[in-house]
Amino acid sequence: xxxxxxxxxxxxxxxxxxxxxxxxxxxxxxxxxxxxxxxxxxxxxxxxxxxxxxxxxxxxxxxxxxxxxxxxxxxxxxxxxxxxxxxxxxxxxxxxxxxxxxxxxxxxxxxxxxxxxxxxxxxxxxxxxxxxxxxxxxxxxxxxxxxxxxxxxxxxxxxxxxxxxxxxxxxxxxxxxxxxxxxxxxxxxxxxxxxxxxxxxxxxxxxxxxxxxxxxxxxxxxxxxxxxxxxxxxxxxxxxxxxxxxxxxxxxxxxxxxxxxxxxxxxxxxxxxxxxxxxxxxxxxxxxxxxxxxxxxxxxxxxxxxxxxxxxxxxxxxxxxxxxxxxxxxxxxxxxxxxxxxxxxxxxxxxxxxxxx
Numbered sequence: 001x002x003x004x005x006x007x008x009x010x011x012x013x014x015x016x017x018x019x020x021x022x023x024x025x026x027x028x029x030x031x032x033x034x035x036x037x038x039x040x041x042x043x044x045x046x047x048x049x050x051x052x053x054x055x056x057x058x059x060x061x062x063x064x065x066x067x068x069x070x071x072x073x074x075x076x077x078x079x080x081x082x083x084x085x086x087x088x089x090x091x092x093x094x095x096x097x098x099x100x101x102x103x104x105x106x107x108x109x110x111x112x113x114x115x116x117x118x119x120x121x122x123x124x125x126x127x128x129x130x131x132x133x134x135x136x137x138x139x140x141x142x143x144x145x146x147x148x149x150x151x152x153x154x155x156x157x158x159x160x161x162x163x164x165x166x167x168x169x170x171x172x173x174x175x176x177x178x179x180x181x182x183x184x185x186x187x188x189x190x191x192x193x194x195x196x197x198x199x200x201x202x203x204x205x206x207x208x209x210x211x212x213x214x215x216x217x218x219x220x221x222x223x224x225x226x227x228x229x230x231x232x233x234x235x236x237x238x239x240x241x242x243x244x245x246x247x248x249x250x251x252x253x254x255x256x257x258x259x260x261x262x263x264x265x266x267x268x269x270x271x272x273x274x275x276x277x278x279x280x281x282x283x284x285x286x287x288x289x290x291x292x293x294x295x296x297x298x299x300x301x302x303x304x305x306x307x308x309x310x311x312x313x314x315x316x317x318x319x320x321x322x323x324x325x326x327x328x329x330x331x332x333x334x335x336x337x338x339x340x341x342x343x344x345x346x347x348x349x350x351x352x353x354x355x356x357x
Contacts, residue, residue, distance in 0.1 A: 001039050001042050001043045001046070002043070002279045002280060002282075002283045003275075003279050003282065003283065003316075004035050004039050005039070005109065005283055005286075006282075006283070006286050006290060006312055006315055006316065007031065007035060007312065008031075008032055008035050008036065008039070009109060009286070009287060009290055010290060010294065010308045010311055010312055011028045011029075011031045011032045011308070012028075012032060013290065013291060013294050014028060014294060014298065014304055014307065014308060015028070016298075017294050017295045017298030017299060018294070018297075018298035018299065018304045018307060019301075019304075020304055024304055024305075032174075033174060036174055036175060037174075037175075037223075037227070037249065037250055037253045038250065038253040038254045038256075038257045040112055040175065040191070040194075041194045041250060041251075041253075041254035042254050042257055042258060043112065044112075044116070044119075044191050044194035044195045044198065045194050045195070045197050045198040045201070045254065045258065046198060047116055047120070047195060047198060048123070048194070048195035048196060048197060048198025048199040048200075048201070048202075049198035049199070049201050049202050049205070050198075051063070051067075051120050051123060051195070051198070051199065052123075052198070052199040052201075052202035052203075053202055054066055055124065055127060056202070060124065060128075063124060064124070067117065067120050067121065069335055069336065070280075070336060070337075071113050071116055071117045071120070072117050074110070074113065074284060074336075075107065075110045075113040075114055075117065078107075078108065078110045078284065079106050079107055079108075079110075082108065082285075082287065082288060103180060103181055104179065104180040105179045105180065106179065106180065106181050107179045107180070107181070108179055108287065109179075109287050110284070111177060111178060111179040112191075114183065115183065115187060115188060115191050116191075116195075118183060118188060119188065119191055119192050119195045120195070122192065123192075123195065123196075123199060142203075145200055145203055146203060146204060148200065148204075148208070149207075149208070149211050150208045150211035150212050150215075150255065151211050151215060152215055152218060152219060152222065155219065155251060155252060155255055156248075156251075158193075158197070158251055159247060159248040159250075159251035159252065160248075161193065162190060162193055162247050162250075162251055163243070163244040163245075163247040163248060165186055165189050165190050165193075165247075166186060167184070167186035168186055168187065168190045168243065168247060169242070169243035169246050169247065173230065173234040173242060173243075173246060174246070175190075175246075175247075175250060194254070209258075209259075209262055212255055212258050212259035212262065213259050213262050213263045214259075215259065216256055216259030216260045216262075216263050217256075217260075219252045219255050219256035219259060220252070220253075220256040220260065222252040222256075223249055223252035223253040223256050226245055226246075226248045226249035226252060227249040227253070229245050229249075230242055230245040230246040230248075230249050233245055234246075275320075277328070277337065278319075278320055278323040278324075278327075278328070280336065280337075281319065281322070281323045281327050281333075281336065282316065282319035282320060282323060285319055285322070286315050286316075286319050289314065289315045289318050289319065290311050290312070290315040293310065293311040293314050293315065294307060294308070294311045297310060297311065
């Protein structure tokens, strides 16, 4: 989910530095729309799941340290260093539907970490408050949570709940993005629901994932159906209920993606695990590299899809190399992930076996 952001940024940036025809712009918009449909909801579900795990297994102190290291300190560094650099370079793509000044684009492509920081600390506060509530009440709530399922009719209710939150969908018909310093309350509530879904999943991970795996193809079919209706409602019918349908499409797309990944790609692979470990670092520092390559090649007349491909490949290569040599087995890697990792990919399998034993 994190690495897909490199493709998303390439699709957004191209038009600022290359001659993009109307038909090519439609394709770029479609690439953005498809990935944006599920990427952030899935990210927040996974974040909620692992946040609950850290709090339950390691305690409040470890939770706060983890959130500061992996989220707060990272986004503050980006806001102070990377955002001004991109803004001074002409950050017209940062917030295409909103003002482009630093106050409105300060979090740039790490805007979702800002919301994750807010939501994860609100979750901790809620957990501490819940501990002071009467046990009879919390036990009853816990029982309801433990009896929950992720079957399609339940997901439909979740989607309707999300669709009732105003202001989630912007004028483009897509889920809103806010890169500014003032958080959007609607997005805080919206992503809090997704984060809470992941938090709930921690209590019954195996059973709830089984629901998503069993119904993955059906959820995908519903996603496609709602997406088609949303597309027609926005482009042809011009209805005022398109945002609600779009949120339903987002809901089923996110659960379908989780289910399909678990169904089709749930296999241990050392190389994939290596890339997974590297993905956070790669995403943190991909934008300046991608930005520079597209800016350099965009005015040469090169085919825009070739420009995007070269930019993505070079960005992945440079950031992956920097992770391998400068981060993975250094104090930086320990800071971000809690431990140094071996450089050699082949040693990962034995490392995981040892940790399991």
